Amino acid sequence: xxxxxxxxxxxxxxxxxxxxxxxxxxxxxxxxxxxxxxxxxxxxxxxxxxxxxxxxxxxxxxxxxxxxxxxxxxxxxxxxxxxxxxxxxxxxxxxxxxxxxxxxxxxxxxxxxxxxxxxxxxxxxxxxxxxxxxxxxxxxxxxxxxxxxxxxxxxxxxxxxxxxxxxxxxxxxxxxxxxxxxxxxxxxxxxxxxxxxxxxxxxxxxxxxxxxxxxxxxxxxxxxxxxxxxxxxxxxxxxxxxxxxxxxxxxxxxxxxxxxxxxxxxxxxxxxxxxxxxxxxxxxxxxxxxxxxxxxxxxxxxxxxxxxxxxxxxxxxxxxxxxxxxxxxxxxxxxxxxxxxxxxxxxxxxxxxxxxxxxxxxxxxxxxxxxxxxxxxxxxxxxxxxxxxxxxxxxxxxxxxxxxxxxxxxxxxxxxxxxxxxxxxxxxxxxxxxxxxxxxxxxxxxxxxxxxxxxxxxxxxxxxxxxxxxxxxxxxxxxxxx
Numbered sequence: 001x002x003x004x005x006x007x008x009x010x011x012x013x014x015x016x017x018x019x020x021x022x023x024x025x026x027x028x029x030x031x032x033x034x035x036x037x038x039x040x041x042x043x044x045x046x047x048x049x050x051x052x053x054x055x056x057x058x059x060x061x062x063x064x065x066x067x068x069x070x071x072x073x074x075x076x077x078x079x080x081x082x083x084x085x086x087x088x089x090x091x092x093x094x095x096x097x098x099x100x101x102x103x104x105x106x107x108x109x110x111x112x113x114x115x116x117x118x119x120x121x122x123x124x125x126x127x128x129x130x131x132x133x134x135x136x137x138x139x140x141x142x143x144x145x146x147x148x149x150x151x152x153x154x155x156x157x158x159x160x161x162x163x164x165x166x167x168x169x170x171x172x173x174x175x176x177x178x179x180x181x182x183x184x185x186x187x188x189x190x191x192x193x194x195x196x197x198x199x200x201x202x203x204x205x206x207x208x209x210x211x212x213x214x215x216x217x218x219x220x221x222x223x224x225x226x227x228x229x230x231x232x233x234x235x236x237x238x239x240x241x242x243x244x245x246x247x248x249x250x251x252x253x254x255x256x257x258x259x260x261x262x263x264x265x266x267x268x269x270x271x272x273x274x275x276x277x278x279x280x281x282x283x284x285x286x287x288x289x290x291x292x293x294x295x296x297x298x299x300x301x302x303x304x305x306x307x308x309x310x311x312x313x314x315x316x317x318x319x320x321x322x323x324x325x326x327x328x329x330x331x332x333x334x335x336x337x338x339x340x341x342x343x344x345x346x347x348x349x350x351x352x353x354x355x356x357x358x359x360x361x362x363x364x365x366x367x368x369x370x371x372x373x374x375x376x377x378x379x380x381x382x383x384x385x386x387x388x389x390x391x392x393x394x395x396x397x398x399x400x401x402x403x404x405x406x407x408x409x410x411x412x413x414x415x416x417x418x419x420x421x422x423x424x425x426x427x428x429x430x431x432x433x434x435x436x437x438x439x440x441x442x443x444x445x446x447x448x449x450x451x452x453x454x455x456x457x458x459x460x461x462x463x464x465x466x467x468x469x470x471x472x473x474x475x476x477x478x479x480x481x482x
Contacts, residue, residue: 056402057100057104057402057403057406060398060399060401060402061104064396064397064398065395067395068391068394072387073115073116074116074384076117076387078118079117080118080119081118081121081384081388082121082122082123082146082147083120083123083145084124084130084134084149085122085123085124085125085149085150086125086128086150087149088122088124088149089102090105090149090201090202091120091149092104092106092107094106099411101403104399104400104403105400108392109392111395112388112391112392120388130148130154131154134376135161144376145376146375146376146385147373147376147379147385148373148375148376149202149373150372151369151370152188152367152371152435152436153438153439155195155372155374156188156437156439157440158195159188159436160437160440160441164195164374164375164377165375165376165382166194167194167196168194170386171383171386171387173389174390177394179200179396179397180199181431183431184198184199184367184372187433188372191480191481192481197372197373198371198372200394200396200398200400201392201400202370202372203400203426204369205401206334206335206336207368208334208426208429209261209273209333209353210333210335210352210421211239211333211351211352211353212323212330212331212337212349212350213330213351214254214323214329214346217329217346218329223242226417226421229363229424232355233358234351235354235356236354236355237302237357238354239306239330239354240302240305242330243256243257244256254329255322256329256330257306257310257328257330257331257332258310258320258322258328258331258332259310259320259331259333260323260331260337261317261332261334262315262316262317263317263453263457264315264450264453267303267449267452267455268368268449268453269332269353270303271303271452272364272430272435273365274355274360274364275355275360275361276295276296276299277290277432278448278449279432279433286477287476287477287479287480288476289447289448289473289476292461292465293462297461297462299356300461303455303456304455304456315457323348324340324346325344326346334368335350335422338408338412342412342414348414349413349417349421350418350421351421352365352424353366363425364428365425365428365429365430366430367429367431367435368435370429370435408422433476434448437479441476441479442475443471443475444475444476446468446471447465447473447475448472451465
């Protein structure tokens with residue numbers, strides 16, 4: 001049972017004494033009943049205070065505020081720190097009453113600004129490209145920003161261009177704290193230098209990949225998908241079996257599988273969700289890229305079968321418009337699709353991406369859309385930026401996740417179990433160094449992600465891999481040094 005399902009059950013149990021006053025219970029006299037000791041039965045006491053219902057977000061907020069208050073105080077004398085980001089909504093810089101989540105972020109930011117006597121100014125990179133914006137600013141002699149909140153691929157490009165400070169020696173960053181993701185930090189490290197951190201304040205579950213399904217169509221086909229997920233049996237083969245069954249229904253049947261994402265994204269996501277890694281460290285300490293034979297080759301064959309007919313030759317989705325109105329059983333997408341799907345008549349619910357097989361320990365969420373904090377290499381306010389980044393992630397830890405789940409439950413979920421799925425997805429994000437540095441290194445990308453896309457299109461995984469292997473390995477070792 002998921003945590004939220006448990007809390008709903010707990011709330012029901014707390015309400016039972018109140019609900020009992022609405023019913024008359026009649027017991028027939030028998031050997032096990034005795035007459036009352038005397039006097040009339042008294043009505044229930046309705047003046048007693050009701051038991052408080054569980055409030056996970058409120059509890060996490062209190063804990064987060066206590067953590068923040070215990071952190072070192074540093075008066076920044078009204079300093080204005082500049083952050084370059086396309087995701088300033090995560091920082092709560094504007095007061096918005098639209099959702100409890102946005103309000104919580106705003107209150108969090110106000111607490112931090114007050115504690116440190118600091119101002120935060122957000123600039124949005126022109127054309128969404130922080131690297132170009134930084135280069136142009138430096139060429140013009142303009143101070144661009146103190147720190148970034150950027151995507152993985154943007155962070156990798158900035159690091160390789162030499163524009164990011166080494167955070168391993170930055171003051172006031174508690175890199176081993178629970179509010180940071182250690183694996184994310186390692187994925188943004190190169191040659192002993194840490195270029196970025198990712199933590200609670202950088203988490204935007206809307207960006208996470210998932211597989212949406214139409215619950216009405218699934219139940220009509222006796223598919224109990226939540227139960228399958230809970231049993232650890234939600235695998236690529238299980239998905240493929242369901243897809244083939246719908247495809248075999250013939251004319252008049254809904255589509256089996258659609259996508260809101262391009263084929264390249266789906267191939268990468270399913271590969272990582274199947275607990276593969278683009279890069280790994282060998283026993284001798286040297287870095288290597290994945291081996292295409294055996295298990296990976298089996299995965300590639302299933303992938304090609306699964307996506308057959310869902311994409312055009314150039315990898316764009318053939319159609320995703322049919323899914324929201326009941327035209328398909330499954331659809332690849334992001335949790336952020338909830339806004340559109342929640343207003344449709346059909347019950348559209350999210351599932352984690354499938355495992356490779358049941359031997360895989362658990363479900364894995366690929367790091368697509370993961371955001372990182374980094375500090376500009378010639379930042380004039382390194383210590384202040386580090387203090388702010390640390391305080392923000394510390395304060396966001398716990399509460400912002402609960403606020404997101406609460407918002408999903410109250411405004412978007414079609415059933416309680418879908419919130420359990422969202423929590424499972426958000427808890428399972430895994431990271432890979434190639435997801436950070438690969439997009440900025442064409443040879444590395446060609447030997448990893450492009451190989452998978454070609455395999456999904458029916459090309460030989462081994463042939464494409466062998467042709468790109470040595471260039472990809474050399475590119476990887478420019479990052480790892482081993």
